[in-house]
Amino acid sequence: xxxxxDPQVVxxxxxxxxxxxxxxxxxxxxxxxxxxxVVVGARELPSGLAQLILQPVILLFxxxxxxxxxxxxxxxxxxxxxxxxxxxxxVLTGLQSMALPLVLEFSYSMEIEDRLxxxxxxxxxxxxKVLFAALRALIAGMxxxxxxxLMLGDVPGGFGDIPLVVxxxxxxxxxxxxxxxxxxxxxxxxxxxxxxxxxxxxxIFTGSCQYPWPALDRLRxxxxxxxxxxxxxxxxxxxxxxxxxxxxxxxxxSLAALVVFxxxxxxxxxxxxxxxxxx
Amino acid sequence: MDEAHGPRVEVVDLHKxxxxxxxxxxxxxxxxxxxxxxxxxLGPNGAGKTTTVxxxxxxxxxxxxxARVAAIDVVAEPARARAxxxxxxxxxxxxxxxxxxQNLVFHARYHLVRRRVAEARADDLLDRFGLASEAGEGADHxxxxxxxxxxxxxxxxxxxxxxxxxxxxxxxxxxxxxFVWERVRELRVAGTTVVVTTHDMHEAATVCDRVGVVDRGRxxxxxxxxxxxxxxxxxxxLDARVRLVDGVTAADLSARLLRVDHVAGIEVVGAGxxxxxxxxxxxxxxxxxxxxxxxxxxASGGSGAAGGDSGNGADxxxxxxxLRLSVQGDAAALVAPVAAAIGELGSALEGVTIGExxxxxxxxxxxxxxxx
Numbered sequence: 001x002x003x004x005x006d007p008q009v010v011x012x013x014x015x016x017x018x019x020x021x022x023x024x025x026x027x028x029x030x031x032x033x034x035x036x037x038v039v040v041g042a043r044e045l046p047s048g049l050a051q052l053i054l055q056p057v058i059l060l061f062x063x064x065x066x067x068x069x070x071x072x073x074x075x076x077x078x079x080x081x082x083x084x085x086x087x088x089x090x091v092l093t094g095l096q097s098m099a100l101p102l103v104l105e106f107s108y109s110m111e112i113e114d115r116l117x118x119x120x121x122x123x124x125x126x127x128x129k130v131l132f133a134a135l136r137a138l139i140a141g142m143x144x145x146x147x148x149x150l151m152l153g154d155v156p157g158g159f160g161d162i163p164l165v166v167x168x169x170x171x172x173x174x175x176x177x178x179x180x181x182x183x184x185x186x187x188x189x190x191x192x193x194x195x196x197x198x199x200x201x202x203x204i205f206t207g208s209c210q211y212p213w214p215a216l217d218r219l220r221x222x223x224x225x226x227x228x229x230x231x232x233x234x235x236x237x238x239x240x241x242x243x244x245x246x247x248x249x250x251x252x253x254s255l256a257a258l259v260v261f262x263x264x265x266x267x268x269x270x271x272x273x274x275x276x277x278x279x
Numbered sequence: 280m281d282e283a284h285g286p287r288v289e290v291v292d293l294h295k296x297x298x299x300x301x302x303x304x305x306x307x308x309x310x311x312x313x314x315x316x317x318x319x320x321l322g323p324n325g326a327g328k329t330t331t332v333x334x335x336x337x338x339x340x341x342x343x344x345x346a347r348v349a350a351i352d353v354v355a356e357p358a359r360a361r362a363x364x365x366x367x368x369x370x371x372x373x374x375x376x377x378x379x380x381q382n383l384v385f386h387a388r389y390h391l392v393r394r395r396v397a398e399a400r401a402d403d404l405l406d407r408f409g410l411a412s413e414a415g416e417g418a419d420h421x422x423x424x425x426x427x428x429x430x431x432x433x434x435x436x437x438x439x440x441x442x443x444x445x446x447x448x449x450x451x452x453x454x455x456x457x458f459v460w461e462r463v464r465e466l467r468v469a470g471t472t473v474v475v476t477t478h479d480m481h482e483a484a485t486v487c488d489r490v491g492v493v494d495r496g497r498x499x500x501x502x503x504x505x506x507x508x509x510x511x512x513x514x515x516x517l518d519a520r521v522r523l524v525d526g527v528t529a530a531d532l533s534a535r536l537l538r539v540d541h542v543a544g545i546e547v548v549g550a551g552x553x554x555x556x557x558x559x560x561x562x563x564x565x566x567x568x569x570x571x572x573x574x575x576x577x578a579s580g581g582s583g584a585a586g587g588d589s590g591n592g593a594d595x596x597x598x599x600x601x602l603r604l605s606v607q608g609d610a611a612a613l614v615a616p617v618a619a620a621i622g623e624l625g626s627a628l629e630g631v632t633i634g635e636x637x638x639x640x641x642x643x644x645x646x647x648x649x650x651x
Contacts, residue, residue: 021351021359022362024362024390025391032385036385040377113338113368114372114373114374114386118361119359119361120361277338279333
């Protein structure tokens, strides 16, 4: 279709005569960006996933396998721990899939610029990244089930209340990646290392992953603190679905809390993204 | 407004002040670029060129004023404006997770070019830009020149009406610079409007139909490079290489030549062919093909340059000496009278170069400072 050496073809601009520029379909721009992430993500999936689920897997192994074997943890502790580990895996994967790559794309490689120059609202760029990070988080949550089954010989509660599991995991995946969007855009690149020590560790240990939230009524101040961590509501929601025998927050309350977190984090995250994208 | 006609880029009283900064980076800029024109924003680093391009390409929000690309207001309708424009930035911002070919194809896909068209166009551009053998490689280990080629190819993938090139040849080797300039010429032939920012006056004069000289956020002048230079007052120079006879010094020569009509000043640039040692700035200017700086200094100092501060050429008895005459009017017409005057002293004119002033001199004339 092209003839070599013809400057008209090289310039390519000749193909389009100036005319009214129409607004491109946002859905199709979004799909093209998602496709880019799928192509890149598929290549990096095995190593990426191994990186992200390592922490929950070790946690599950130590607290779910080693401690009970040695007699330091009670028999039913796995019922407390397993839903919490799935929750941790989902939220952490969402957060980490988002925050660090985003910081790098805005500073070191600046490779996000080509997408910011796509003919669509820049919010689409952020939302596409949130969706893709949430998809990774979903996968990280799902693989915890076969891993738990292999490691513990049985998954507590089987698949429990499947619709509730799905809703909680999906909301948890979005909460995690939106947290990543907020952290990745509000933190300056040189402070991103601080994030891992000052934010991730407290997030992991105040998220009711290793203990049921209602049992904290003996530590009232800590109970109040943990209820502010969205991870708590993912852990508690999954306990309600998988191991309802363990004391847990009413799932209606957990779901409502997660919806509120999604809404607030979306607003904050898009504002942070706008500030990073526009000078 | 009719978007198909009128200027492709239009900036009206544009201001930008970044938060917590005392002054405007862009301070009331206005200009328009006609369809198919190659327009250069020429100015030193920090003049506000990149910020202006940032505003026009929707990445920087102006503090006030208007900016339109393809008649689309870039603040009111940034998404639609982005469909009409493309940018080649200063720094490599290629997608490191993708191959070069994927960089091109995905860029086109973000702009909703059909997949088959995108792939064919990518292959064609990679081939034409000499990148076919690297098409499947990543963007991490490219040289500056290669990255620049890929970014230009990427910018052309969605057939933009207006292409912005931000400092396109900074840090590139001569071959890569020529490559960039060649592509700009092709785009011009094809009717694409191009906006180039540069602090390189040679680049501006080579590739631009029209330039706007920018300094401290303000547009000092716009015009065709040749016209801007032609409007400079008394900045022509005549370089004369003279073989001296015994008993005649460069100072004697200078004194005689200053009496020739239309010679406004003389500087002894150096001894013969070994001009490198003579008179610092003058030697640099000769090398850069830009005699203006030296001529300007000589003219402002009257005949002082010839009399007092003599370079190594001034004392030379016998041997050759190089003199730079700043002249008024037509330099070529002065060759004969100058040769005659030199002959009166028994010396011989060996060679002569007529120095044309450049955009650099325009900038110096307007600001009293050099471009860098």
